Amino acid sequence: MAGGLRDLSTDSALLSLNTATVRAQWSLRQAIEGCARHGIGAIGPWRDKLAECGIDEAAQLIAGHGLRVTGLCRGGTFPAADEAGRQAALDDNRRAVDEALAIGAECLVLVVGGLAPGSKDLGDARAQVRDGIGALLEHARSAAMPLAVEPLHPMYAADRACVNTMAQANDLCDDLGPGLGIAVDVYHVWWDPDLRRQIDRATGRILAFHVCDWLVPTRDLVTDRGMMGDGVIDIRRIRGWVEAAGYSGCCEVEIFSALDWWKRDADEVLATCIERHRTVV
Amino acid sequence: MAGGLRDLSTDSALLSLNTATVRAQWSLRQAIEGCARHGIGAIGPWRDKLAECGIDEAAQLIAGHGLRVTGLCRGGTFPAADEAGRQAALDDNRRAVDEALAIGAECLVLVVGGLAPGSKDLGDARAQVRDGIGALLEHARSAAMPLAVEPLHPMYAADRACVNTMAQANDLCDDLGPGLGIAVDVYHVWWDPDLRRQIDRATGRILAFHVCDWLVPTRDLVTDRGMMGDGVIDIRRIRGWVEAAGYSGCCEVEIFSALDWWKRDADEVLATCIERHRTVV
Numbered sequence: 001m002a003g004g005l006r007d008l009s010t011d012s013a014l015l016s017l018n019t020a021t022v023r024a025q026w027s028l029r030q031a032i033e034g035c036a037r038h039g040i041g042a043i044g045p046w047r048d049k050l051a052e053c054g055i056d057e058a059a060q061l062i063a064g065h066g067l068r069v070t071g072l073c074r075g076g077t078f079p080a081a082d083e084a085g086r087q088a089a090l091d092d093n094r095r096a097v098d099e100a101l102a103i104g105a106e107c108l109v110l111v112v113g114g115l116a117p118g119s120k121d122l123g124d125a126r127a128q129v130r131d132g133i134g135a136l137l138e139h140a141r142s143a144a145m146p147l148a149v150e151p152l153h154p155m156y157a158a159d160r161a162c163v164n165t166m167a168q169a170n171d172l173c174d175d176l177g178p179g180l181g182i183a184v185d186v187y188h189v190w191w192d193p194d195l196r197r198q199i200d201r202a203t204g205r206i207l208a209f210h211v212c213d214w215l216v217p218t219r220d221l222v223t224d225r226g227m228m229g230d231g232v233i234d235i236r237r238i239r240g241w242v243e244a245a246g247y248s249g250c251c252e253v254e255i256f257s258a259l260d261w262w263k264r265d266a267d268e269v270l271a272t273c274i275e276r277h278r279t280v281v
Numbered sequence: 282m283a284g285g286l287r288d289l290s291t292d293s294a295l296l297s298l299n300t301a302t303v304r305a306q307w308s309l310r311q312a313i314e315g316c317a318r319h320g321i322g323a324i325g326p327w328r329d330k331l332a333e334c335g336i337d338e339a340a341q342l343i344a345g346h347g348l349r350v351t352g353l354c355r356g357g358t359f360p361a362a363d364e365a366g367r368q369a370a371l372d373d374n375r376r377a378v379d380e381a382l383a384i385g386a387e388c389l390v391l392v393v394g395g396l397a398p399g400s401k402d403l404g405d406a407r408a409q410v411r412d413g414i415g416a417l418l419e420h421a422r423s424a425a426m427p428l429a430v431e432p433l434h435p436m437y438a439a440d441r442a443c444v445n446t447m448a449q450a451n452d453l454c455d456d457l458g459p460g461l462g463i464a465v466d467v468y469h470v471w472w473d474p475d476l477r478r479q480i481d482r483a484t485g486r487i488l489a490f491h492v493c494d495w496l497v498p499t500r501d502l503v504t505d506r507g508m509m510g511d512g513v514i515d516i517r518r519i520r521g522w523v524e525a526a527g528y529s530g531c532c533e534v535e536i537f538s539a540l541d542w543w544k545r546d547a548d549e550v551l552a553t554c555i556e557r558h559r560t561v562v
Contacts, residue, residue: 120515126474155436157472158497158513168474191438193407193449216439221499232439234401 005240008251008278015277016042016070018210018254019049022269024262028053031266032061038270042068042250044109044208050099059103070107070250071148071183071208072100076161077113078132079125086132089113093136097145106249107148107207108140109183114159125162134176141179148207149173150183153191155221165189166198173205184242185210185254187225190233196241203245211235211281212255223258227272229280239281251281286521289532290559297323297351299491299535300330303550305543309334312547313342319551323349323531325390325489331380340384351388351531352429352464352489353381357442358394359413360406367413370394374417378426387530388429388488389421390464395440406443415457422460429488430454431464434472436502446470447479454486465523466491466535468506471514477522484526492516492562493536504539508553510561520562532562 008014017040019031026034028049035043043062050058050072062069075096080086093110100108112129115122133147140147151169152161163169166189169182182202187210189195199206213231218224228235239251253273255261261269289295298321300312307315309330316324324343331339331353343350356377361367374391381389393410396403414428421428432450433442444450447470450463463483468491470476480487494512499505509516520532534554536542542550 115513120513122472122474122515153435154472155434155499155502158495162472164472165474191403191435191443191445193403193446214439218436218502221436221502232396232401234403 005236005243008281012039012274012277013041014250015040015274016044016068016250016252017270017273018044018073018252019046020073021253021255021261021273022266023049024258025266028058029061032058032065032067034266034270035067036065038274040270040274042070042252044070044073044252044254045103046073047096047099050103055099055102062103068250069103069105070252071109072096072103072105074109074111075136075147076111079113079116079119079128079162081117081119086128089132090135093132094139097136097140097143100145101143105145107146107181107183109208110147110149111152112149112161112163114157114162122157122162126168129162130172130175133172133180137176137179146207147180148183149180150185151188153188165192165194166202167194170198170201173202181205181207183208183210186233186235186238187212187214190214190238195238199241199245206242206245206247207249208252209239209242209247209249210252210254212253219259223256225255225257227255227261228253228276235281251277253277286517286524289562293320293555293558294322295531296321296555296558297325297349297531297533298551298554299325299354299533300327301354302534302536302542302554303547304330305539306547309339310342313339313346313348315547315551316348317346319548319555321551321555323351323533325351325354325533325535326384327354328377328380331384336380336383343384349531350384350386351533352390353377353384353386355390355392356417356428357392360394360397360409360443362398362400367409370413371416374413375420378417378421378424381426382424386426388427388462388464390489391428391430392433393430393442393444395438395443403438403443407449410443411453411456414453414461418457418460427488428461429464430461431466432469434469446473446475447483448475451479451482454483462486462488464489464491467514467516467519468493468495471495471519476519480522480526487523487526487528488530489533490520490523490528490530491533491535493534500540504537506536506538508536508542509534509557516562532558534558
C-alpha cells in the first residue's frame with residue numbers, strides 16, 4: 001500500500017486473537033480451533049492457558065491449523081523485595097522465553113511489574129526492570145526470541161508495570177540494545193501527548209500491536225476494556241503511525257471485559273472482532 | 282528551612298482542606314467552621330458548595346475565621362462540540378474567576394475538560410483547551426486572579442481533562458504567559474517518570490499542591506482515593522521537589538472516597554488529615 005494504511009477489509013489473516021479476549025469461555029485448544037474456524041490468522045496465548053493445554057500439544061495444534069503466534073503473554077514482573085525474588089523472576093522469565101520458542105511465538109511480551117512489595121520507590125522499580133530485562137536478554141538472544149516490553153497505562157504503575165510510556169520503552173531499547181522491542185497497545189498509550197513522536201522514534205522496533213477500546217465511563221481499572229469502535233480511541237490513526245514506523249505484523253485483539261464480552265458466546269465475540277477489525281481498526 | 286523541607290509537624294497553618302474531602306458530610310459553612318475548630322489554616326471550596334452557601338456569606342464566614350483560600354475548584358471544561366458551547370464555557374469560566382475573587386482565593390483551579398462530545402480527536406481537544414485558557418486569561422489578568430491548570434491522571438483524558446502531564450501544563454504556561462500557573466496533585470502525577478524534571482521546570486509557577494494517596498487496589502476510577510499514608514505515593518519526596526521549585530503555599534487535602542472517608546464522621550476525617558499532614562506529607 002504505497003503511502004497509506006494496509007487494507008484490512010478483505011480478510012482476517014492479519015487479525016490475531018489474544019486469548020484473554022475469550023478467557024472466561026474457552027481453553028487454548030478451543031481458542032485455536034475457533035480462530036481456524038473463523039479464518040483468524042493468528043493467536044496470542046497466555047501462559048496459564050498454555051500450561052493447561054500442555055506446551056507440546058499447543059505447539060502441534062497451532063502448527064496444525066497454520067496459525068501465526070503474534071506473542072506469548074507474558075514475562076516480566078521484575079521488581080522484587082530481595083535478591084532471591086529477583087532471581088526467581090529471572091528464572092521464570094527464562095522459562096517463558098523457552099515456552100515462546102516452543103510455540104513459535106514472534107515475541108515474548110513483557111509486563112514489567114510495578115513497585116517491589118512494600119516499596120514506594122518507583123525509580124528503584126524502574127531500575128530493577130532495566131536490570132532484569134538486561135539479564136534476561138542474554139538468554140533471549142541466544143534463543144533468538146525477541147522481547148517486547150509493553151508500556152502499560154499509568155493507572156497500573158503501582159501494581160502491574162512501572163513502564164508507562166512509549167518514551168520509557170524507547171529509552172530501554174536504546175539502553176539495552178538488540179533483542180528488545182516494544183508491544184504497542186492502544187489502550188495503554190492512546191492518551192499520550194507525545195505518542196506520535198515516540199511511535200516514530202520506535203521505527204523498526206515495534207514487535208506487536210494490540211487493540212481494544214477505552215470506554216467512557218470505565219467501570220473497572222482492569223476488566224472493563226471495550227470492543228474496538230465502542231470507545232473513544234482513534235485506533236486507525238494510531239495504526240497509521242505504527243505502520244509508518246515500519247510495523248507489518250498483525251493487529252492483536254486483547255479485551256479484558258468481565259462485565260460484557262466475557263459473558264458472551266465466544267463465537268459471537270470472534271465474529272465481532274472480525275467485523276470491527278475490518279471497519280474500525 | 283535552609284536546604285530542607287519545611288517543618289509541618291507542629292501546627293496546621295499550612296494545611297488546607299479541600300471541601301471535596303468531606304463533601305458527603307458537610308456544607309461549606311460546616312467545613313469552614315470545622316477547619317476553624319481543628320486549627321486548619323486554609324480551605325479549598327468547590328463551586329457547588331459555594332453556590333449553596335451563597336458567595337457573600339461564604340466570603341464573610343471565611344474571612345471571619347481567618348482562613349486562607351488556597352484555590353477555588355474549579356473552572357475548565359473548555360472543549361465543546363461547537364462555538365456556542367465554547368462561548369458558554371468561557372462565560373462560565375469568567376464567572377468562576379469572579380467567584381474566586383469574591384472569596385479571596387489564591388487561584389482558580391482549572392480542570393480543563395476531555396474530548397468534545399462525539400469526538401475522538403485528543404489533539405483537537407488540547408488545542409481547544411489552549412485557546413480557551415488563552416481567552417479566559419484576559420479576564421483573569423484584569424481581575425488579578427491566577428489560573429492554575431491541573432494536570433489530571435491519564436485515566437481521565439477522555440472525560441475530565443486532556444492535560445495529563447506536568448510537561449503539558451508547563452508547555453501551556455510557556456505558550457500563554459503570565460497569569461497561568463499549575464496545580465500539582467500527587468494523585469495525578471506521581472507515576473510520571475519525568476516528574477522531577479517537570480516540577481523543576483515549573484519553578485515559580487506552582488500555585489497549589491494537592492495531596493491524597495493512590496490505593497492498591499483502586500476500586501473506582503474517580504471515588505477511591507486514599508488518605509495520605511494509606512497508599513503507595515512517596516508524598517514527602519514530591520513535596521520536597523515542589524518546595525525546591527519555590528512553592529511556599531499550603532498542602533491541600535483532596536480525597537474523593539465514596540467507599541471510605543465520605544462514610545466517616547467528618548471531625549474524624551479532619552483529625553486524620555491533621556495527623557497525616559504532620560507525619561506523612
